[in-house]
Amino acid sequence: MHDGPDPTDAAAVHRHLHSHLPSDPALRVKALESLAVEKGLVAQETLDAWIRLYDEEVGPKRGAHVVARAWTEPAFHARLLTDAAAAVREMGCHGHATGHLKAVENTATVHNLVVCTLCSCYPFALLGMSPVWYRSNAYRARAVREPRAVLAEFGVTLPEDCGVRIWDSTAELRYLVVPQRPAGTEGWDADRLAALVTRDSMIGTQRDLGPV
Amino acid sequence: MDGPHDLGGRQGFGPVDVDAPPFRHDWERRQWALSKNVAVGYRNIDHTRWILEQIPPAHYLAAPYFEKWCLRDMAGLILAGQVTLDEAVAGHATTQAPPAAPRDLAAAREALKANEAVFDRPATAPPRFAPGDRVRTARAGPRGHTRLPAYARAAQGTVTAHHGAHLFPDACAHGTETAHHLYTVAFAASDLWDDADPRDEVRLDLWEPYLDAP
Numbered sequence: 001m002h003d004g005p006d007p008t009d010a011a012a013v014h015r016h017l018h019s020h021l022p023s024d025p026a027l028r029v030k031a032l033e034s035l036a037v038e039k040g041l042v043a044q045e046t047l048d049a050w051i052r053l054y055d056e057e058v059g060p061k062r063g064a065h066v067v068a069r070a071w072t073e074p075a076f077h078a079r080l081l082t083d084a085a086a087a088v089r090e091m092g093c094h095g096h097a098t099g100h101l102k103a104v105e106n107t108a109t110v111h112n113l114v115v116c117t118l119c120s121c122y123p124f125a126l127l128g129m130s131p132v133w134y135r136s137n138a139y140r141a142r143a144v145r146e147p148r149a150v151l152a153e154f155g156v157t158l159p160e161d162c163g164v165r166i167w168d169s170t171a172e173l174r175y176l177v178v179p180q181r182p183a184g185t186e187g188w189d190a191d192r193l194a195a196l197v198t199r200d201s202m203i204g205t206q207r208d209l210g211p212v
Numbered sequence: 213m214d215g216p217h218d219l220g221g222r223q224g225f226g227p228v229d230v231d232a233p234p235f236r237h238d239w240e241r242r243q244w245a246l247s248k249n250v251a252v253g254y255r256n257i258d259h260t261r262w263i264l265e266q267i268p269p270a271h272y273l274a275a276p277y278f279e280k281w282c283l284r285d286m287a288g289l290i291l292a293g294q295v296t297l298d299e300a301v302a303g304h305a306t307t308q309a310p311p312a313a314p315r316d317l318a319a320a321r322e323a324l325k326a327n328e329a330v331f332d333r334p335a336t337a338p339p340r341f342a343p344g345d346r347v348r349t350a351r352a353g354p355r356g357h358t359r360l361p362a363y364a365r366a367a368q369g370t371v372t373a374h375h376g377a378h379l380f381p382d383a384c385a386h387g388t389e390t391a392h393h394l395y396t397v398a399f400a401a402s403d404l405w406d407d408a409d410p411r412d413e414v415r416l417d418l419w420e421p422y423l424d425a426p
Binding site: 008015016017021025026028034037038042043046051054057085094097098115117125132133135136137140141142144147148150172173 | 217218219220221222223225226227228229230232233234235236237239241242243244245246248249250251252257261262263264266267268271273275276277278279282283285286287289290291293294295296297298299300301303304305308309310311312313314315316317319320321323324325326327328329330331332359360361363364375378379381394396401404405408409411412413414415416417418419
Protein backbone atom coordinates (compact mmCIF):
# COMPACT_ATOMS: atom_id res chain seq x y z
CA MET A 1 0.00 0.00 0.00
CA HIS A 2 1.06 3.54 -0.68
CA ASP A 3 1.00 6.24 1.89
CA GLY A 4 -0.49 7.89 -1.10
CA PRO A 5 -2.49 11.00 -1.75
CA ASP A 6 -6.20 11.42 -1.19
CA PRO A 7 -7.65 9.49 -4.16
CA THR A 8 -10.47 12.02 -4.46
CA ASP A 9 -8.15 15.02 -4.92
CA ALA A 10 -7.33 15.29 -8.61
CA ALA A 11 -4.29 17.55 -8.21
CA ALA A 12 -2.80 15.24 -5.55
CA VAL A 13 -3.47 12.17 -7.72
CA HIS A 14 -1.73 13.87 -10.64
CA ARG A 15 1.35 14.73 -8.57
CA HIS A 16 1.54 11.14 -7.37
CA LEU A 17 1.15 9.69 -10.87
CA HIS A 18 3.68 12.09 -12.32
CA SER A 19 6.35 11.05 -9.84
CA HIS A 20 5.59 7.29 -9.87
CA LEU A 21 4.75 6.41 -13.49
CA PRO A 22 7.49 5.61 -16.02
CA SER A 23 8.45 8.88 -17.73
CA ASP A 24 8.10 7.64 -21.33
CA PRO A 25 4.61 8.65 -22.55
CA ALA A 26 4.40 5.51 -24.71
CA LEU A 27 4.76 3.39 -21.53
CA ARG A 28 2.17 5.51 -19.72
CA VAL A 29 -0.32 4.89 -22.51
CA LYS A 30 0.55 1.18 -22.54
CA ALA A 31 -0.17 1.02 -18.80
CA LEU A 32 -3.53 2.73 -19.30
CA GLU A 33 -4.46 0.31 -22.09
CA SER A 34 -3.49 -2.75 -20.02
CA LEU A 35 -5.51 -1.51 -17.05
CA ALA A 36 -8.57 -0.64 -19.14
CA VAL A 37 -8.56 -4.02 -20.90
CA GLU A 38 -8.01 -6.01 -17.69
CA LYS A 39 -10.79 -4.09 -15.96
CA GLY A 40 -13.20 -4.87 -18.82
CA LEU A 41 -13.57 -1.17 -19.70
CA VAL A 42 -12.61 -1.56 -23.36
CA ALA A 43 -11.57 -4.29 -25.81
CA GLN A 44 -8.40 -3.98 -27.89
CA GLU A 45 -10.44 -4.66 -31.05
CA THR A 46 -12.52 -1.57 -30.25
CA LEU A 47 -9.37 0.58 -30.15
CA ASP A 48 -8.19 -0.91 -33.45
CA ALA A 49 -11.57 -0.17 -35.06
CA TRP A 50 -11.54 3.43 -33.83
CA ILE A 51 -8.04 4.02 -35.20
CA ARG A 52 -9.06 2.50 -38.55
CA LEU A 53 -12.22 4.61 -38.68
CA TYR A 54 -10.20 7.82 -38.31
CA ASP A 55 -7.45 6.65 -40.67
CA GLU A 56 -9.81 5.64 -43.45
CA GLU A 57 -13.08 7.56 -43.21
CA VAL A 58 -13.14 10.54 -40.87
CA GLY A 59 -11.01 13.43 -42.03
CA PRO A 60 -11.00 16.85 -43.71
CA LYS A 61 -12.56 15.42 -46.89
CA ARG A 62 -15.87 15.41 -45.06
CA GLY A 63 -15.68 19.13 -44.35
CA ALA A 64 -14.47 19.77 -47.89
CA HIS A 65 -17.62 18.18 -49.32
CA VAL A 66 -19.77 20.29 -47.01
CA VAL A 67 -18.01 23.48 -48.18
CA ALA A 68 -18.15 22.53 -51.88
CA ARG A 69 -21.84 21.75 -51.62
CA ALA A 70 -22.44 25.15 -50.00
CA TRP A 71 -20.62 26.80 -52.92
CA THR A 72 -22.77 25.05 -55.51
CA GLU A 73 -26.20 24.77 -53.86
CA PRO A 74 -27.67 28.06 -52.60
CA ALA A 75 -30.36 26.30 -50.53
CA PHE A 76 -27.76 24.16 -48.75
CA HIS A 77 -25.54 27.24 -48.27
CA ALA A 78 -28.45 28.94 -46.49
CA ARG A 79 -29.10 25.86 -44.32
CA LEU A 80 -25.40 25.57 -43.43
CA LEU A 81 -25.18 29.18 -42.28
CA THR A 82 -28.46 28.96 -40.33
CA ASP A 83 -27.96 25.56 -38.66
CA ALA A 84 -24.66 23.90 -39.51
CA ALA A 85 -25.26 21.01 -37.09
CA ALA A 86 -28.38 20.00 -39.02
CA ALA A 87 -26.69 20.58 -42.38
CA VAL A 88 -23.80 18.21 -41.62
CA ARG A 89 -26.23 15.67 -40.14
CA GLU A 90 -28.04 15.77 -43.47
CA MET A 91 -24.74 14.74 -45.10
CA GLY A 92 -24.11 11.97 -42.55
CA CYS A 93 -20.88 13.48 -41.20
CA HIS A 94 -22.15 14.41 -37.77
CA GLY A 95 -21.01 12.99 -34.46
CA HIS A 96 -18.32 13.89 -31.96
CA ALA A 97 -18.32 17.68 -31.41
CA THR A 98 -20.72 18.68 -34.19
CA GLY A 99 -23.90 18.94 -32.07
CA HIS A 100 -23.64 22.74 -31.94
CA LEU A 101 -21.66 23.40 -35.11
CA LYS A 102 -21.57 26.94 -36.57
CA ALA A 103 -20.38 27.82 -40.06
CA VAL A 104 -18.61 31.18 -40.42
CA GLU A 105 -17.93 32.51 -43.87
CA ASN A 106 -14.90 34.42 -45.11
CA THR A 107 -15.59 37.57 -47.13
CA ALA A 108 -13.45 40.18 -48.84
CA THR A 109 -13.23 42.10 -45.54
CA VAL A 110 -13.46 39.35 -42.88
CA HIS A 111 -11.08 36.45 -42.37
CA ASN A 112 -12.16 33.88 -39.76
CA LEU A 113 -9.66 31.98 -37.61
CA VAL A 114 -10.60 29.26 -35.10
CA VAL A 115 -8.73 28.41 -31.89
CA CYS A 116 -9.39 26.86 -28.49
CA THR A 117 -7.18 28.69 -26.00
CA LEU A 118 -8.35 26.65 -22.96
CA CYS A 119 -7.98 23.13 -24.35
CA SER A 120 -8.21 21.98 -27.96
CA CYS A 121 -11.90 21.85 -28.98
CA TYR A 122 -12.34 20.87 -32.63
CA PRO A 123 -15.17 19.47 -34.81
CA PHE A 124 -13.63 15.97 -34.92
CA ALA A 125 -16.42 14.09 -36.70
CA LEU A 126 -16.30 16.64 -39.51
CA LEU A 127 -12.56 17.35 -39.87
CA GLY A 128 -10.90 14.29 -38.32
CA MET A 129 -8.08 14.57 -35.79
CA SER A 130 -6.77 18.09 -35.39
CA PRO A 131 -3.28 18.95 -36.62
CA VAL A 132 -0.52 18.98 -33.98
CA TRP A 133 -0.10 22.74 -34.31
CA TYR A 134 -3.77 23.35 -33.46
CA ARG A 135 -3.19 21.65 -30.10
CA SER A 136 0.20 23.31 -29.47
CA ASN A 137 0.89 25.81 -26.70
CA ALA A 138 2.20 28.27 -29.32
CA TYR A 139 -0.97 28.31 -31.44
CA ARG A 140 -3.32 28.39 -28.45
CA ALA A 141 -1.40 31.27 -26.89
CA ARG A 142 -0.76 33.34 -29.99
CA ALA A 143 -3.79 32.98 -32.29
CA VAL A 144 -5.90 35.34 -30.19
CA ARG A 145 -3.19 37.90 -29.54
CA GLU A 146 -1.15 38.09 -32.73
CA PRO A 147 -3.27 36.38 -35.38
CA ARG A 148 -1.55 38.17 -38.25
CA ALA A 149 1.89 36.97 -37.17
CA VAL A 150 0.54 33.42 -36.86
CA LEU A 151 -1.12 33.66 -40.28
CA ALA A 152 2.17 34.89 -41.76
CA GLU A 153 3.86 31.72 -40.46
CA PHE A 154 1.28 29.78 -42.49
CA GLY A 155 2.09 31.94 -45.53
CA VAL A 156 -1.13 33.96 -45.35
CA THR A 157 -1.16 37.69 -45.97
CA LEU A 158 -4.47 39.53 -45.85
CA PRO A 159 -5.78 42.34 -48.04
CA GLU A 160 -5.31 45.79 -46.47
CA ASP A 161 -8.99 46.25 -45.58
CA CYS A 162 -9.50 42.74 -44.21
CA GLY A 163 -10.05 42.20 -40.48
CA VAL A 164 -9.38 38.98 -38.63
CA ARG A 165 -12.27 37.53 -36.63
CA ILE A 166 -10.89 35.01 -34.13
CA TRP A 167 -13.30 32.45 -32.67
CA ASP A 168 -12.15 31.09 -29.29
CA SER A 169 -14.12 27.86 -28.75
CA THR A 170 -14.93 28.43 -25.07
CA ALA A 171 -18.32 26.63 -25.00
CA GLU A 172 -19.64 23.53 -26.85
CA LEU A 173 -20.16 25.48 -30.06
CA ARG A 174 -17.67 24.40 -32.74
CA TYR A 175 -16.69 26.43 -35.77
CA LEU A 176 -16.24 25.56 -39.43
CA VAL A 177 -14.69 28.28 -41.59
CA VAL A 178 -16.23 28.44 -45.07
CA PRO A 179 -13.45 29.74 -47.32
CA GLN A 180 -14.17 31.83 -50.42
CA ARG A 181 -14.73 29.93 -53.63
CA PRO A 182 -11.68 30.40 -55.84
CA ALA A 183 -11.95 32.39 -59.05
CA GLY A 184 -11.69 30.37 -62.23
CA THR A 185 -13.86 27.51 -60.97
CA GLU A 186 -17.10 28.57 -62.67
CA GLY A 187 -19.07 25.53 -63.82
CA TRP A 188 -17.12 23.07 -61.64
CA ASP A 189 -19.23 20.46 -59.86
CA ALA A 190 -19.10 19.90 -56.09
CA ASP A 191 -16.80 16.86 -56.26
CA ARG A 192 -14.21 18.72 -58.29
CA LEU A 193 -14.44 21.76 -56.00
CA ALA A 194 -14.13 19.63 -52.84
CA ALA A 195 -10.64 18.57 -53.94
CA LEU A 196 -9.53 22.23 -53.57
CA VAL A 197 -10.75 22.66 -49.99
CA THR A 198 -7.99 22.05 -47.44
CA ARG A 199 -8.17 21.30 -43.73
CA ASP A 200 -6.29 24.49 -42.88
CA SER A 201 -8.73 26.62 -44.90
CA MET A 202 -11.58 25.27 -42.74
CA ILE A 203 -9.71 26.31 -39.56
CA GLY A 204 -8.64 29.64 -41.05
CA THR A 205 -4.86 29.22 -41.32
CA GLN A 206 -5.16 29.25 -45.11
CA ARG A 207 -7.18 31.87 -47.01
CA ASP A 208 -6.75 31.55 -50.75
CA LEU A 209 -7.60 28.30 -52.46
CA GLY A 210 -6.76 27.84 -56.07
CA PRO A 211 -7.42 25.53 -58.96
CA VAL A 212 -4.10 23.68 -58.97
CA MET B 213 -8.65 28.15 -11.83
CA ASP B 214 -5.75 30.26 -13.04
CA GLY B 215 -3.99 27.18 -14.33
CA PRO B 216 -1.40 26.54 -17.02
CA HIS B 217 -4.11 25.53 -19.50
CA ASP B 218 -5.37 29.12 -19.81
CA LEU B 219 -2.95 29.95 -22.61
CA GLY B 220 -4.68 32.69 -24.61
CA GLY B 221 -2.34 35.66 -25.01
CA ARG B 222 0.59 34.10 -23.09
CA GLN B 223 3.96 34.91 -24.62
CA GLY B 224 7.29 33.25 -25.25
CA PHE B 225 6.25 30.06 -27.04
CA GLY B 226 7.96 30.78 -30.34
CA PRO B 227 6.73 30.00 -33.86
CA VAL B 228 3.94 27.55 -34.72
CA ASP B 229 5.15 24.24 -36.20
CA VAL B 230 2.94 24.52 -39.28
CA ASP B 231 3.89 21.23 -40.99
CA ALA B 232 3.13 18.76 -38.21
CA PRO B 233 0.81 15.80 -39.03
CA PRO B 234 -2.17 14.89 -36.80
CA PHE B 235 -0.19 12.12 -35.07
CA ARG B 236 3.56 11.77 -34.70
CA HIS B 237 3.65 8.45 -32.81
CA ASP B 238 1.54 5.31 -32.67
CA TRP B 239 0.99 5.74 -28.93
CA GLU B 240 -0.76 9.05 -29.68
CA ARG B 241 -3.26 7.24 -31.94
CA ARG B 242 -3.70 4.60 -29.26
CA GLN B 243 -4.40 7.25 -26.60
CA TRP B 244 -6.92 8.98 -28.86
CA ALA B 245 -8.76 5.66 -29.23
CA LEU B 246 -8.52 4.98 -25.48
CA SER B 247 -9.92 8.38 -24.57
CA LYS B 248 -12.88 7.93 -26.89
CA ASN B 249 -13.70 4.33 -25.97
CA VAL B 250 -12.76 3.57 -22.36
CA ALA B 251 -15.72 3.95 -20.02
CA VAL B 252 -14.05 6.28 -17.49
CA GLY B 253 -16.48 7.39 -14.79
CA TYR B 254 -16.36 11.09 -15.53
CA ARG B 255 -19.36 13.14 -14.44
CA ASN B 256 -19.47 15.06 -17.73
CA ILE B 257 -17.22 16.80 -20.25
CA ASP B 258 -16.54 19.71 -17.89
CA HIS B 259 -15.35 17.31 -15.18
CA THR B 260 -13.06 15.76 -17.80
CA ARG B 261 -11.49 19.13 -18.59
CA TRP B 262 -11.24 20.05 -14.90
CA ILE B 263 -9.23 16.91 -14.16
CA LEU B 264 -6.85 17.60 -17.05
CA GLU B 265 -6.33 21.21 -15.93
CA GLN B 266 -5.00 19.96 -12.59
CA ILE B 267 -1.93 18.27 -14.08
CA PRO B 268 1.06 19.94 -12.32
CA PRO B 269 1.70 23.23 -14.18
CA ALA B 270 5.30 22.59 -15.22
CA HIS B 271 4.37 19.20 -16.64
CA TYR B 272 1.21 20.54 -18.30
CA LEU B 273 3.33 22.92 -20.37
CA ALA B 274 6.06 20.37 -21.16
CA ALA B 275 4.11 17.16 -21.82
CA PRO B 276 3.12 15.99 -25.30
CA TYR B 277 -0.57 16.60 -25.87
CA PHE B 278 -1.82 13.02 -25.76
CA GLU B 279 0.25 12.24 -22.68
CA LYS B 280 -1.96 14.76 -20.91
CA TRP B 281 -5.02 12.84 -22.09
CA CYS B 282 -3.43 9.67 -20.71
CA LEU B 283 -2.76 11.26 -17.31
CA ARG B 284 -6.28 12.66 -17.24
CA ASP B 285 -7.83 9.26 -17.96
CA MET B 286 -5.59 7.55 -15.42
CA ALA B 287 -6.58 10.13 -12.79
CA GLY B 288 -10.22 9.87 -13.88
CA LEU B 289 -10.23 6.09 -13.30
CA ILE B 290 -8.70 6.58 -9.85
CA LEU B 291 -11.06 9.40 -8.86
CA ALA B 292 -14.05 7.29 -9.92
CA GLY B 293 -12.78 4.34 -7.90
CA GLN B 294 -12.37 2.13 -11.00
CA VAL B 295 -8.62 1.69 -10.54
CA THR B 296 -6.44 2.08 -7.45
CA LEU B 297 -3.30 4.19 -7.28
CA ASP B 298 -1.24 1.03 -6.82
CA GLU B 299 -2.76 -0.54 -9.93
CA ALA B 300 -2.09 2.62 -11.94
CA VAL B 301 1.56 2.69 -10.89
CA ALA B 302 1.95 -1.06 -11.53
CA GLY B 303 0.22 -0.79 -14.92
CA HIS B 304 -1.81 -3.92 -14.18
CA ALA B 305 -5.08 -4.70 -12.43
CA THR B 306 -5.08 -6.73 -9.23
CA THR B 307 -8.69 -7.74 -9.80
CA GLN B 308 -9.81 -8.85 -13.24
CA ALA B 309 -13.23 -8.12 -14.71
CA PRO B 310 -15.04 -9.90 -17.56
CA PRO B 311 -13.70 -8.60 -20.90
CA ALA B 312 -15.55 -5.76 -22.62
CA ALA B 313 -17.50 -6.63 -25.76
CA PRO B 314 -15.41 -5.67 -28.81
CA ARG B 315 -16.66 -3.16 -31.39
CA ASP B 316 -15.94 -3.62 -35.10
CA LEU B 317 -15.60 -0.84 -37.69
CA ALA B 318 -19.35 -0.60 -38.28
CA ALA B 319 -19.97 -0.26 -34.53
CA ALA B 320 -17.21 2.36 -34.26
CA ARG B 321 -18.91 4.32 -37.05
CA GLU B 322 -22.20 4.24 -35.14
CA ALA B 323 -20.46 5.18 -31.88
CA LEU B 324 -18.98 8.24 -33.59
CA LYS B 325 -22.40 9.42 -34.76
CA ALA B 326 -24.00 8.64 -31.40
CA ASN B 327 -21.37 10.87 -29.78
CA GLU B 328 -23.15 13.97 -31.20
CA ALA B 329 -23.97 15.29 -27.75
CA VAL B 330 -26.04 18.42 -27.22
CA PHE B 331 -25.54 20.77 -24.31
CA ASP B 332 -28.52 23.11 -24.52
CA ARG B 333 -31.22 22.80 -21.86
CA PRO B 334 -34.57 24.49 -21.14
CA ALA B 335 -34.02 27.98 -19.74
CA THR B 336 -35.34 28.64 -16.25
CA ALA B 337 -35.23 32.44 -16.55
CA PRO B 338 -35.47 34.97 -19.38
CA PRO B 339 -32.14 36.10 -20.90
CA ARG B 340 -30.64 39.29 -19.45
CA PHE B 341 -28.98 40.27 -22.71
CA ALA B 342 -29.79 40.42 -26.39
CA PRO B 343 -27.66 40.82 -29.53
CA GLY B 344 -26.35 44.37 -29.73
CA ASP B 345 -26.05 44.81 -25.94
CA ARG B 346 -22.76 45.95 -24.47
CA VAL B 347 -21.53 43.74 -21.63
CA ARG B 348 -18.58 43.59 -19.24
CA THR B 349 -16.97 40.32 -18.20
CA ALA B 350 -16.20 39.31 -14.61
CA ARG B 351 -12.90 40.48 -13.14
CA ALA B 352 -12.08 37.50 -10.94
CA GLY B 353 -11.81 33.86 -11.90
CA PRO B 354 -13.14 31.08 -9.63
CA ARG B 355 -10.93 28.54 -7.83
CA GLY B 356 -12.60 25.72 -9.78
CA HIS B 357 -13.24 25.07 -13.46
CA THR B 358 -14.30 27.96 -15.67
CA ARG B 359 -14.46 28.72 -19.40
CA LEU B 360 -13.89 32.46 -19.11
CA PRO B 361 -10.25 32.83 -20.18
CA ALA B 362 -8.07 35.21 -18.17
CA TYR B 363 -7.36 37.40 -21.20
CA ALA B 364 -11.08 38.17 -21.57
CA ARG B 365 -11.76 39.17 -17.96
CA ALA B 366 -12.84 42.69 -16.98
CA ALA B 367 -13.32 43.51 -20.65
CA GLN B 368 -16.17 45.18 -22.53
CA GLY B 369 -17.67 43.60 -25.60
CA THR B 370 -20.86 43.37 -27.64
CA VAL B 371 -23.28 40.45 -27.69
CA THR B 372 -23.59 39.14 -31.25
CA ALA B 373 -25.75 36.04 -30.65
CA HIS B 374 -27.84 34.33 -27.97
CA HIS B 375 -27.85 30.52 -28.03
CA GLY B 376 -30.43 29.72 -25.35
CA ALA B 377 -29.39 28.07 -22.10
CA HIS B 378 -26.44 25.66 -22.14
CA LEU B 379 -24.99 23.50 -19.35
CA PHE B 380 -22.78 25.70 -17.16
CA PRO B 381 -19.23 24.30 -16.90
CA ASP B 382 -18.34 26.09 -13.67
CA ALA B 383 -21.11 24.14 -11.89
CA CYS B 384 -21.21 20.91 -13.93
CA ALA B 385 -17.48 20.20 -13.45
CA HIS B 386 -18.10 20.10 -9.71
CA GLY B 387 -21.20 17.94 -9.79
CA THR B 388 -24.10 20.41 -9.99
CA GLU B 389 -25.90 20.28 -13.32
CA THR B 390 -27.29 23.75 -14.06
CA ALA B 391 -27.77 25.68 -17.28
CA HIS B 392 -27.42 29.39 -18.03
CA HIS B 393 -27.96 31.54 -21.10
CA LEU B 394 -25.03 31.39 -23.50
CA TYR B 395 -24.00 34.29 -25.74
CA THR B 396 -21.36 34.98 -28.34
CA VAL B 397 -19.56 38.18 -27.33
CA ALA B 398 -17.32 40.13 -29.71
CA PHE B 399 -14.37 42.07 -28.30
CA ALA B 400 -12.31 44.57 -30.27
CA ALA B 401 -8.83 43.04 -30.17
CA SER B 402 -7.51 46.47 -29.16
CA ASP B 403 -9.77 46.38 -26.06
CA LEU B 404 -7.98 43.18 -24.97
CA TRP B 405 -4.38 44.12 -25.86
CA ASP B 406 -2.89 47.57 -26.39
CA ASP B 407 -0.75 46.39 -29.28
CA ALA B 408 -3.51 44.56 -31.18
CA ASP B 409 -4.45 45.44 -34.75
CA PRO B 410 -7.51 47.75 -34.69
CA ARG B 411 -9.05 45.83 -37.60
CA ASP B 412 -9.32 42.58 -35.62
CA GLU B 413 -11.84 41.17 -33.16
CA VAL B 414 -12.03 38.15 -30.87
CA ARG B 415 -15.30 36.33 -30.29
CA LEU B 416 -15.99 34.04 -27.34
CA ASP B 417 -19.00 32.02 -26.23
CA LEU B 418 -19.76 33.12 -22.68
CA TRP B 419 -22.39 32.21 -20.11
CA GLU B 420 -24.58 34.82 -18.43
CA PRO B 421 -22.93 34.53 -14.96
CA TYR B 422 -19.66 35.75 -16.55
CA LEU B 423 -21.39 38.91 -17.81
CA ASP B 424 -22.76 42.13 -16.41
CA ALA B 425 -24.03 45.39 -17.82
CA PRO B 426 -21.06 47.75 -18.48
